[in-house]
Amino acid sequence: xxxxxxxxILQSIVVMLMVALLSFTLFRYVGDPVVSMVGRDTTFxxxxxxxxxxxxxxxxxxxxxxFVKNASMGDFGISYEQRRPVIDLIAERAPATxxxxxxxxxxxxxxxxxxxxxxxxxxxGFLSKLFQSVSxxxxxxxxxxxxxxxxxxxxVILGWLPSMGRGEVxxxxxxxxxxxxxxxxxxxxxxxxxxxxxxxxxIMRLVRSEMLEVMRTDYIKFARARGLTNRxxxxxxxxxxxxxxxxxVTGLQLGQIIAYSIITETVFQWPGMGYLFLQAVQRVDLPVxxxxxxxxxxxxxxxxxxxxxxxxxxxxxxxMEGGAVS
Amino acid sequence: xxxxxYIAKRYTLIIDSDIFYSFRRSPVTVVAAVITVTYxxxxxxxxxIAPHNSYDLTSLSLLDAFLPPAWIEGGTxxxxxxxxxxxxxxxxxxxWGSRLSLGVGFAAVIFSGILGTALGLISGSAGGRVDAFIxxxxxxxxTFPAILIAxxxxxxxxxxxxxxxxxxxxxxxxxxxxxxxxxxxxxRTVRASTVVEMxxxxxxxxxxxxxxxxxxxxxxxxxxxxxxxxxxxxxxLALAIILEATLSFLGVGIPPTEPSLGTMIRIGNDxxxxxxxxxxxxxxAALAVLVLAVNLLGDxxxxxFNPKLR
Amino acid sequence: xxxxxxxVQDLRVMLPTRKGLLTAVDGVSMSIAAGEVLGxxxxxxxxxxxxxxxxxxxxxxxxxxxxxxxxxxxxxxxxLSYSKMRRIRGKQIGAIFQDPLTSLNPLYSVGRxxxxxxxxxxxxxxxxxxxxxxxxxxxxxxPAAEARIGHFPHQFSGxxxxxxxxxLALCANPRLIIxxxxxxxLDVSIQAQIIRLLKRLCRxxxxxxxxxxxxxxxxxxxxxxxAVMYAGRIVEVGPVKDVIKNPHHPxxxxxxNSIPSIAREVEWLTQIDGAMPRLNDIPxxxxxxPRCPHAFERCRRxxxxxxxxxxxxxxxxxxxxxxxxxQRQ
Numbered sequence: 001x002x003x004x005x006x007x008x009i010l011q012s013i014v015v016m017l018m019v020a021l022l023s024f025t026l027f028r029y030v031g032d033p034v035v036s037m038v039g040r041d042t043t044f045x046x047x048x049x050x051x052x053x054x055x056x057x058x059x060x061x062x063x064x065x066x067f068v069k070n071a072s073m074g075d076f077g078i079s080y081e082q083r084r085p086v087i088d089l090i091a092e093r094a095p096a097t098x099x100x101x102x103x104x105x106x107x108x109x110x111x112x113x114x115x116x117x118x119x120x121x122x123x124x125g126f127l128s129k130l131f132q133s134v135s136x137x138x139x140x141x142x143x144x145x146x147x148x149x150x151x152x153x154x155x156v157i158l159g160w161l162p163s164m165g166r167g168e169v170x171x172x173x174x175x176x177x178x179x180x181x182x183x184x185x186x187x188x189x190x191x192x193x194x195x196x197x198x199x200x201x202x203i204m205r206l207v208r209s210e211m212l213e214v215m216r217t218d219y220i221k222f223a224r225a226r227g228l229t230n231r232x233x234x235x236x237x238x239x240x241x242x243x244x245x246x247x248x249v250t251g252l253q254l255g256q257i258i259a260y261s262i263i264t265e266t267v268f269q270w271p272g273m274g275y276l277f278l279q280a281v282q283r284v285d286l287p288v289x290x291x292x293x294x295x296x297x298x299x300x301x302x303x304x305x306x307x308x309x310x311x312x313x314x315x316x317x318x319x320m321e322g323g324a325v326s
Numbered sequence: 327x328x329x330x331x332y333i334a335k336r337y338t339l340i341i342d343s344d345i346f347y348s349f350r351r352s353p354v355t356v357v358a359a360v361i362t363v364t365y366x367x368x369x370x371x372x373x374x375i376a377p378h379n380s381y382d383l384t385s386l387s388l389l390d391a392f393l394p395p396a397w398i399e400g401g402t403x404x405x406x407x408x409x410x411x412x413x414x415x416x417x418x419x420x421x422w423g424s425r426l427s428l429g430v431g432f433a434a435v436i437f438s439g440i441l442g443t444a445l446g447l448i449s450g451s452a453g454g455r456v457d458a459f460i461x462x463x464x465x466x467x468x469t470f471p472a473i474l475i476a477x478x479x480x481x482x483x484x485x486x487x488x489x490x491x492x493x494x495x496x497x498x499x500x501x502x503x504x505x506x507x508x509x510x511x512x513x514r515t516v517r518a519s520t521v522v523e524m525x526x527x528x529x530x531x532x533x534x535x536x537x538x539x540x541x542x543x544x545x546x547x548x549x550x551x552x553x554x555x556x557x558x559x560x561x562x563l564a565l566a567i568i569l570e571a572t573l574s575f576l577g578v579g580i581p582p583t584e585p586s587l588g589t590m591i592r593i594g595n596d597x598x599x600x601x602x603x604x605x606x607x608x609x610x611a612a613l614a615v616l617v618l619a620v621n622l623l624g625d626x627x628x629x630x631f632n633p634k635l636r
Numbered sequence: 637x638x639x640x641x642x643x644v645q646d647l648r649v650m651l652p653t654r655k656g657l658l659t660a661v662d663g664v665s666m667s668i669a670a671g672e673v674l675g676x677x678x679x680x681x682x683x684x685x686x687x688x689x690x691x692x693x694x695x696x697x698x699x700x701x702x703x704x705x706x707x708x709x710x711x712x713x714x715x716l717s718y719s720k721m722r723r724i725r726g727k728q729i730g731a732i733f734q735d736p737l738t739s740l741n742p743l744y745s746v747g748r749x750x751x752x753x754x755x756x757x758x759x760x761x762x763x764x765x766x767x768x769x770x771x772x773x774x775x776x777x778x779p780a781a782e783a784r785i786g787h788f789p790h791q792f793s794g795x796x797x798x799x800x801x802x803x804l805a806l807c808a809n810p811r812l813i814i815x816x817x818x819x820x821x822l823d824v825s826i827q828a829q830i831i832r833l834l835k836r837l838c839r840x841x842x843x844x845x846x847x848x849x850x851x852x853x854x855x856x857x858x859x860x861x862x863a864v865m866y867a868g869r870i871v872e873v874g875p876v877k878d879v880i881k882n883p884h885h886p887x888x889x890x891x892x893n894s895i896p897s898i899a900r901e902v903e904w905l906t907q908i909d910g911a912m913p914r915l916n917d918i919p920x921x922x923x924x925x926p927r928c929p930h931a932f933e934r935c936r937r938x939x940x941x942x943x944x945x946x947x948x949x950x951x952x953x954x955x956x957x958x959x960x961x962x963q964r965q
Contacts, residue, residue, distance in 0.1 A: 015466050030485035136625070140618035142568045142588075144575045145610045148595055152606075156599060218738035225692055225733070226753045226804060227726025230719075236752075237741050252469065259471040266576055267595075278576055281481035289481055293474075300469045316788040317742060 008308050012301040017068070019297040023290035024067045027077070028056075030286060076291035081283050086291045090273055095176045096166055097261050097272030103188050104196035104261075105254045111196075112203030113246070119204070120211025120242075121234055131204065138201035143260060147194040147267035154190060162187045164269040195264040199253045206249050210242035217241075243314050251307035255300040358622035365616050369425035377406075378418040395604050408604040410593055416604060419585055420612045426586040427613070430501055431566040435559050437505035442512025443555060447543050449513060450520025461517065464510035472507035472569055479503035480578045493581055500579050504569050508562050515558060519551040560624035564617045571613055587613040640667040640707075641844050642691065642812055647704035647714075649686050649695065649868075651915065658915040660699065661686050662868040668812065673838065673845045675859030675876065677852055677891065679912050683868040684848045688814045690714070691846070692731055693721040709811070727757040730805035730843075732834075734817040736798035740789035746773075746800045747785035750807055757808035772803040777833060795826035802834060809841060816848045831858055852891050856880055864888050867912055867923035874948020884950035886928045922953070930954060 034047050034056065042050075051057060055066060070076070076086040115135075119128035141149075155163035167183030169176045178184030214220060215238055223233045262274035269275070273292060280288035368375060393402060393409040395416075407416035449460040467475065483499045484492055492499070523529055524547070532542045573579030574588030575595075582589050587609045594605030649661035661683040668674045676684045689695045691706055693716065706714040713724060725731070733739050741749060750769035751762055760768070766785070773781035776799040789797060798818065805813050815834065819827040835858055838845050847859055855862050856876060863873040864887065872885040883889045890908035910927040913919060919926055925935040934953050942949040 015469075018466060026482065026485075030482050136618065136621060137614075140564065140621045141614050142571050142575075142617070144572055144588075145591060145614065148591065148598065148606060148610070152598055152603065218733055218735055219741040221694065222731070222733055222739040222801070222804075223741065224694055224722075225725055225731035226756070227722050227724070227808075228752065228756055229722065232752065232756070237744075240743050241741070255469065256471040259474040262473065262477065263572055263576065278477070278578075281477050281484070281578055284481060284485045286485065289478065293478065296470070296474065304469065315743060316745075317790050 005309070008305060012305060015301055016294075016297060019294055020068050020071060021064065023071075023293050024064050026290045026293075027067070027286050028060075028063065030284075071291075071294060076294070077287040079280075079285055079288050081280070081285045081288075086287045089276060089288065090291060090295065091174065092176075093271060093273045093276050096178075096270060097258065097265070097274055099178060100188065100191055100195060100264070100270060100272060101254070101257045101261055103192040104264075105199070105257050107192055108196035108199035108203055108253065108257070109250060112200040113207055115200075116204040116207025117211060117234075117239060120208040120215070120238075123212065128208075135201040135204050138197045143194055143198055143263050144267050146197055147190070147264060150190045150194060151267070161190055163190070166271060191264050191268045191270055194267065195257055195261055198260070199257055202253060203246070203250055207242060207246055210245055211238060214238045214241045240314070244311060247307055247310050247314065251303050251310075252300075255296075255303045258299055259296055352626060354622060355626040358619040358626070361615065361619035362623060365424060365428060365619070368421060369428050372421050372425045376418040376421040377404075378415045379422075394602075407608050408602075410590070410605045411597065414585070416590075416608050419590055420587070420609055423585050423587040423590055423609060424612060424616065426497075426580060426584065427567050427570055427588070427616070430497065430504070430570045430580075430586070431563050433501045434504035434508070434566045434570070435563045437501060438508035438562065439512055439555065439559055441505065442509035443516050443548075443551070445509065446513040446516025446551075447520055447547065450517040451524060451539065451543060451547070457517070460513065464513050467507075468510045468514075472504070472565065473572060475507035476500075476503040476569060476573060477576075477578065479506055480573065484578075496579070496581050500570055500573055503573075504566050507569070508566070511558055511562070512555060515554050516551050519554065520547050523547045523550050557624065557627045560620065560627055564620040564624060567613070567617055567620070641670045641672075641709060642666075642668040642846075643707040644687070644691065645705050645707075647687065647690060647706065648702045649683070649690055649699055650702040652698050653916075655916060659702075659918075660868055660915060661690065663704070664865075664868075664870055665704075666863050666870065666873065668844045668846060670811065671839070671842045671844055672861065673835065673847060673859045675855035675862040676846060676848045676865060677850065677855050677862060678865035679850060681912060681915075682865040684865050685816050687865075688731075688816050688846060688848050692725055692729055692814060693718070694725075694731075723757075726753060726805075726810065727808045728810050728812065730808070730810040730813040732798075732801055732805045732813060732815040732818045735821045736794055736801050737821065739801050740797060740804075742789055745786050745788055746792070750785075750800075750804060753804055754807050768807070769803075772807055773800070775837065776800070776803045776806075778803075794822050795830065798822060798826075798830050799833065802830075802837065806837060806841060806843070810843060812844045812846065813838065814846045814848070817850070818847070819854065820849070820851075827854075834858075852895050856895075864891065867918050868915070869923065869951065870942065871924065871952070872948060872950040873942065874945070874950075878947040884945055884948065884955050885924075885952045886930055886954070887924050888950070922951075 034051050034054070055063060058066075074087045076090075078084065079086050079089055082089060115131045119125070119131045122128050138146075151163045154161045162183070165187060166178045167185070167187035168181040169178050169184060170180045171177075178188060220233060220238055223237045228237075259274070261270075261272060262278050264270065265272045265275040266278055273295070276288060277292040279285070280292065373379070393413075395406065395408040398408075404415075407420070409415055410419065445460050445464075449457045480499060480503050483495070483503075487495060520543075529542060529546055532546055533539075537545075570579060570586060571588030571591070574586045575592045577592065580586040580589055582593065585593065590609035591606050591613070594602070594607075594609065598606055644664060644666045647661055647664045648659065651658045651660045664683070664687055666674065666676075666687075676687065678684050686695065686699065689699075690701055691713075693713070695701065701714055704714070705712055708724065708728060713721065716724070740746065744752075747766065747769055750772065751765040754760065754765040754768055755762060758765070770781045770785055773785060778784060778796060778799055784792075789800070792800065802818075805815075813834075818834065819830050822830060831854055834845065834847075837843070847855070849855060859876050861874065862876050862879050863870050864879070864885065865871065866887050872879060872883065872888045879888060880892065883892050887908070894907055908927055913923060913926070919936075921937050921939055922928070922931070922935040923939075925931040928935065932953075938953075940951045940953050940955075942951045943955045945955060
């Protein structure tokens with residue numbers, strides 16, 4: 001087990017280095033960092049001096065090493081657009097994105113698993129068909145369109161919920177939270193649904209098809225033949241066996257939610273990292289793009305590690321070293 | 327007359343097949359197929375069907391801007407579904423925009439399909455380090471959502487080109503960025519099937535017979551992986567259309583001078599609060615119906631080609 | 637007939653398909669006395685497993701019972717609700733399936749699966765159930781039962797897993813066990829052990845067994861009576877000794893000739909030409925007639941019912957009169 005975890009961590013580091021290399025290449029080769037940093041009336045000598053102080057004349061490996069070292073300490077340079085350290089910009093906006101993603105993920109997971117289990121067990125029931133239809137619509141409507149429709153319905157026509165922003169935000173140390181005020185909480189509702197709907201749909205479909213698959217297995221037939229109650233068969237035996245694929249996909253999906261928040265944040269003018277990244281893309285603010293990429297990769301890698309760890313908890317076949325896996 | 331007998335035989339084979347049976351048995355799928363075909367025909371014949379040419383800037387008049395649909399007071403039958411802020415007819419722009427959306431979608435899917443299938447074949451047949459490298463890259467990329475990859479590619483291309491080039495190349499950049507973000511799925515599926523096929527005796531026989539590996543790949547292995555590739559392509563077509571619309575909505579896709587469905591929704595979004603709902607709602611509905619139809623087809627194909635889940 | 641433990645009358649199982657209704661089990665009647673071992677033998681697709689599934693109430697939709705009745709200790713069980721039938725499964729009718737590798741839930745220890753089954757059917761605490769589980773595992777010959785009760789299915793060999801499955805089937809002391817090909821998936825060397833174990837345990841617990849298999853050899857060794865099935869119908873039924881020594885139906889004769897035997901010195905084993913018809917084209921008349929070496933006109937027109945012989949019954953027009961056996965030797 002320990003060997004496995006160490007191997008996974010090493011693999012994660014390799015992935016992070018690959019992403020860092022990509023981010024470094026962006027910064028170093030797409031456009032000229034010096035040109036982006038200085039004003040138009042800077043002399044050639046001044047530029048050469050800046051080039052030297054930035055270390056842009058060092059061997060490329062040294063430069064990359066420095067980039068990785070700085071990045072690992074949170075230093076991603078200065079934003080071309082806003083002339084402030086990138087890490088400050090991100091730190092200001094991270095809480096908004098993380099809170100939104102957390103609520104969306106929770107919504108997607110709870111509702112998705114519930115709907116999936118239900119429609120897996122009652123394959124031809126009316127509600128299952130309804131869920132299936134809803135899920136198809138959820139997959140077919142682009143998230144930004146769902147957001148717009150929700151705003152139009154609940155904010156413009158009905159006027160029940162706010163259409164933009166985080167509402168009232170309280171400061172807890174470095175963390176700004178919307179969880180502690182009423183306006184902050186109701187501001188979360190529409191964006192969270194918009195962001196989570198697609199993932200909810202995927203989780204629901206996955207759980208459903210896994211349930212259908214598991215219900216056909218011999219051990220479920222045997223569990224029935226042993227006369228176990230429906231509840232024991234469905235939840236004790238079937239649901240637990242669907243957990244391994246569900247955990248994998250859910251883990252990945254939760255990671256994706258953070259990236260998909262780019263769209264939701266744009267629709268709802270949510271002051272998060274995604275909106276920052278989109279502006280960076282539009283204005284070719286390379287340090288911000290690179291930093292966002294590294295950060296999102298880091299979140300994915302951490303989620304992946306957690307997912308791997310959860311496998312161990314769920315599946316005894318993996319727990320046993322060298323156990324015969326059939 | 328052999329050819330007729332051949333066609334007749336083929337025809338009865340198709341009519342009798344399980345796949346056609348499951349197609350006929352599912353009215354929803356038939357409707358979805360009809361809708362998809364209608365869209366495709368509509369976009370091919372857009373210049374003749376659309377009442378106005380929305381991309382011809384000289385034909386636009388700001389006097390026509392913000393007209394509501396014909397059945398609402400103030401609307402005219404000249405613009406059945408109303409007009410947008412530039413005086414473009416919504417109906418015509420939807421037809422032209424669908425053409426753009428579908429065209430970009432098809433191009434991106436074909437591009438990623440060829441790229442991914444080729445890499446999958448190479449990976450599955452070469453094995454060893456090449457295989458490990460390609461699959462590792464695919465795996466890493468798969469953990470990133472397509473939208474992020476596409477945005478990144480888009481941002482980089484902006485960094486490499488000046489404004490005018492970027493404008494002119496926008497559509498190709500969009501196709502490329504969507505295509506690049508879809509290849510790993512193809513590569514993984516094709517690789518898995520290739521590895522299975524490579525083990526089979528007919529491939530070994532062809533190898534022993536001294537056929538060139540590329541010939542073996544194309545003649546023997548490729549036909550066997552076409553089923554899953556077709557299913558992925560259909561599902562990805564829907565995703566590609568959504569992705570294009572999303573990029574355009576975010577303002578980094580197709581430029582507003584030649585609006586795609588996503589661009590129209592982006593324009594309309596600014597006017598939703600002031601009551602000009604038709605600029606958003608009609609293109610949104612057109613997009614949703616198209617994607618839904620393609621998704622339904624993809625769903626049916628996946629079930630039909632995968633009897634295990636039937 | 638009232639002392640019979642299980643009594644199946646004219647059971648018919650149908651399968652609706654896109655090409656119409658197919659009859660998968662066609663008018664099967666059989667009975668099992670308490671403590672008796674009834675072998676059910678036939679090729680795959682003959683309807684033996686479906687008969688077993690119908691008895692346990694576990695036919696998978698769209699399969700359904702179209703006709704007939706099933707009585708357990710004189711009470712009808714084929715029309716019970718799912719929840720009432722659930723209380724009978726495991727408690728009164730145990731079941732063992734073909735593949736021990738997949739019959740156990742991989743995510744739970746064998747102990748947990750045993751305790752769960754015991755506490756579902758018997759009013760005992762978890763601690764008592766665990767003690768019973770250990771005793772059962774010892775009984776089925778699992779070495780170091782106390783230590784291994786916490787182990788997971790993948791840590792056992794195939795033979796050991798099937799022993800666990802037998803323990804699971806026996807744990808609420810059912811009156812009847814339906815064993816569907818219990819040894820097919822196992823190594824040949826293990827098969828005999830498992831069959832012997834099953835037979836010994838059922839004798840000790842006074843449990844009747846319906847042993848479903850395609851292996852006439854296993855039947856000969858184990859069963860008291862045998863029912864031979866072909867294309868959804870019983871073609872011959874009777875005490876094992878009589879059927880083996882003196883098979884009446886040509887299909888049974890064919891099955892007997894295909895068993896290797898040391899006692900019988902033959903150059904090669906005979907096989908029955910052709911294959912069993914698929915459900916959608918069962919021929920008119922006797923379903924076996926296309927493969928039967930003795931078929932005559934009547935076999936092609938009329939379907940024979942079971943005809944009582946001296947000790948057994950067979951569904952063959954050749955059995956019309958007593959002593960018709962000589963014609964076929």
